[in-house]
Amino acid sequence: MTSPRRAAAAVAALALTAGVLAAGAPSVAGVAAAVDPGFLVRPSVNQLYVLGATPGQGLELVRGAGVVASGTVDAAGSLAWRELDPGSYTVRVIGDPAMASAPATVTDADDPAPAASFYAGQTLSEGFGYLTTRDGTTLSANVVLPGGAGPFPTVVEYSGYDPSRPGSSVMAQLFTALGYAYVGVNIRGTGCSGGSFRPFEPVQSVDGYDAIEAIAAQPWVKYHRVGMVGVSYPGIEQLYVAQTQPPSLAAITPLSVIDDTYRSTLYPGGILNTGFAVPWAKERSTQAAPYGQGWERGRVDGGDTTCQANQALRLQNPDVLDMIEDNPYYAPRIGDPMNPSLFAHRIDVPVFLAGAWQDEQTGGHFPQLIDDLTSSPRVYATMTNGSHTESLSLGIFGRYADFLDLYVARRVPTSAKALVAPILAQSLTGVPGLSLPRQTDYSGMSYGQALRKYESAKPIRILFEEGAAAGKPAGAPLPRFEHSFRSWPIPGASVKRWYLAPNGRLRSSAPSVRARETTPRSYRADPKALPATTYAGSGGGIWAAQPKYRWRQIPHGKGLGWITAPLKRTAVAIGTGSVDLWVRTPKRDTDLEVTLSEVRPDGTEVYVQSGWLRASHRKLAPGSTAISPQHTHLRSDRLRLPKGEFAKVRVELFPFAQAFRAGSRIRITVDAPGNARPLWAFDTISRGEKVEIATDRKHRSRLVLPLVPGVRVPAKAPECAALRSQPCRSYPG
Incomplete structure (x- = not known):
């Protein structure tokens, strides 16, 4: 007799398969076998998943004539193997080699992307939904459109927080007020997204490529090109996604980010940061557990079978704290893929970077990334004293909004920023009655003239003595003075x-x-x-x-x-x-x-x-x-x-x-x-x-x-x- 737990796992696997096929994913090798092993095999990018297996069952991963790895099926009926070389693999039951899957092909992060038709065949409408990645995994997405008739300039926030949770995003309100469509996407293994989670692993970059292309293909997206937005985690993820060079990515705006996971935040100077970095990693693991963010349960109770099925691999998430403690030294195999300074040279779109020297969370080492962005046609960076949210301060927000208008919306910068920025500043700092400092005047200009005006300014801005602006309350998020430079490190120092x-x-x-x-x-x-x-x-x-x-x-x-x-x-x-x-x-x-x-x-x-x-x-x-x-x-x-x-x-x-x-x-x-x-x-x-x-x-x-x-x-x-x-x-x- 099949146990209730076994039946639930099988139902989840079947629901996941149905969702994949309905979404138009590419065909997946290995979902059937000559002798049905009783489970589903899903190959991925340098990974392979087993779904709907018997809890406690021992399985081994075979390539050619050799056993590559083995493992035990978890309570949800799942098993995952990571960091696999591309190639053909078979999964078989330990002790019963006849019970084996058909060959399944694991791909590589550097493999060519699917054809444009794969993305064009997906439909995202206003509200909550799913997009599909090249391995068939579905990522939860929430689309919020501004008022008026489309198509709309569009921005994407992509992270392991809860950007796809309906009705919760301050960022959605911010960008729709500026006239943008906003799409929040949860990375693999978080929220209602499928797959298994490990912070900043390469498959997330590939998923990000797929998300950008699927979103840009929608009829409500102006020019079929999108920008990326977000502070901290979603800011960092922009760097990982942009290195894959999605053709429909117009620009990125990484705010309050890192340049090197190990050196800048996790192990500054080789000393483990237990005050912020470790608790942050622990929280990410907790929230990536089945129903870990809480809001997923409401979706499932409301009949979302895809969200339910997408929880199946969560018990296969690696123990992040063990990874941290086991690697007190920089290990290139682990550290290099999580080191934006090593792949920033592959980013080939305009970049707007901002943050604070004294950032209490990510740490303020990010400016060391600037001169690594060698392939970007335009790099703008603003640095200031201040906190983790300083990248959205009044001294930065105006030029940030202009960047998005010029490089994503392809329009002359609008005045909406003057209304939005003070509300945002007050919500973050509690200081009322503020306004944007004097801004560049684009009135009467064509788009080309406005773009040339913006690009004529020196791209590196240093804001001094943030909090001490003349005539403003002490601690208000405005600088006292500033100076701009042509490059970083500062020439002539x-x-x-x-x-x-x-x-x-x-x-x-x-x-x-x-x-x-x-x-x-x-x-x-x-x-x-x-x-x-x-x-x-x-x-x-x-x-x-x-x-x-x-x-x-x-x-x-x-x-x-x-x-x-x-x-x-x-x-x-x-x-x-x-x-x-x-x-x-x-x-x-x-x-x-x-x-x-x-x-x-x-x-x-x-x-x-x-x-x-x-x-x-x-x-x-x-x-x-x-x-x-x-x-x-x-x-x-x-x-x-x-x-x-x-x-x-x-x-x-x-x-x-x-x-x-x-x-x-x-x-x-x-x-x-x-x-x-x-x-x-x-x-x-x-x-x-x-x-x-x-x-x-x-x-x-x-x-x-x-x-x-x-x-x-x-x-x-x-x-x-x-x-x-x-x-x-x-x-x-």
Whole structure:
């Protein structure tokens, strides 16, 4: 007798098959066998799925005469194999080789896409529905159209959050108000989409290609070309999709993103980020479980059999936390496909990139991606101080909306942005009564004239002192001043070095004292000496005008600081920085956190930026420069600190822009990781070990920054507590 669980799994598999065939998917090899094995085999892109099998049944994957892998069918009757080479495979029952599927062909991510007729044969109407990918998987999609007659300029948001959930998307309201059709698509294995989920795996990029082409083929899409939108996760996914070069993709707008999953957010400096990255990954796994986002249940209860069938593979999702913990070093096999800096050169559409240096979630390392976008015909980037939502701030939104109008809608920029932006800004920060700053005037221009006007502006915009705009409430999402440049890194920047002196000073001249004539300064690396994070409020509260931070001075003996004399001239630094330290510790390894700040004449200290490094990860990668130390983070390059000797360790300061005014002092601190970021905390190896830093003639520890000339800076510094995401405290020295 067939068990109820077995019957349910079979029904789910049959429903999934019916949905695939009805949607016009390409034929799938291997759905039938000479001897019916009692389950369905679904080949995919470097993957293969088994559906409707007997729970607990042992199956093996065979290629040619050899067994490639084996596994046990889960409680939902499913089994999945990943990272398969393309080719023909058979699935058979362990112990009963006669019970085997027909051959099934696994494809590769680089294989040619289906014919245009595959996409044109799909229909998406206003409201909730499904599109079909090349392997037959259905992805849930929600279409929201603006008022008026179509066709409409169209934007797509694609992520593992809930963009396809009906009636829930703020982004849908935002873009329909701007006159765009909005399509929210859930990636494979999330929401009501089929398949199994693992963050940023290659099949999601291929699915994204298919989603773009299927959406663009719809009769309500203007020009049959679409743009991509979204902040954070859906911003990052744009990079993955655009590398596949969908022919119907007009442009992308990645906001608040990363440039390298490992180095920028998950393991900054080789130290696991347990404050944001790990909880985020855990939440993604939870929400990718069967009915994990909650709203799927309502769809199924309402009769959506496709959504029900699409939950069948969720128990095959890999354990993301195990993947993270098992890979403390950069593993190219895992890291390269999740490293946008390695495939950004394949993106061949216009790009609008924006974000904040102090982003409390993704981290602000994203500007390092800009010069990798070598195939994009137009790259525009705006960077500012601020939080994770700063990429939608008033100083950015106008130019962002103009970009979409020009490159996606192909129209002269409209005035709708002036109505939408203040509402969005108030909803994020709580500050009412704001408006867009002065915008480019396109009135009376043709489309071609407007496009030329937009393209004539310098593409790299740096917004300074966000939160301190003249005449606005403190913490309002507007900059005080800005400056634009032709490229990134900033051309014409000069390298300025300050050397760490034995007395705690930063000096322009290199040290002359000999090692035997001075005693290295030291501290105890105690991560418990301070709160792990600088913010303890509610999640959305950190985007408010003036959140309360707990950025503390390092207790005596738990860290070290160095500071310049008052600057004689204003110095504007833009880019990455390097803190080069000669380090010794009996433990043979330690975790280092360096923090850059500005100490003003009034005795206040303003946070600027931080950097991190596990000393054993200090091996430099090709491409490192005086201001940008890049590390391999490979296990094979691990270097323990030499016993009883000093070793040079270069810590990268994440990108930033700061105007250090005349009279202010530049300060760095060094301690164990913690209390430098609002949400980032670290799984540090530091446990109170003594750390010595040498500053003599032989061991020239130093701070290296890129100084940029020609930036006009207001004479008077703003109220430091007004600066967004730059905490302020008293300086006791």
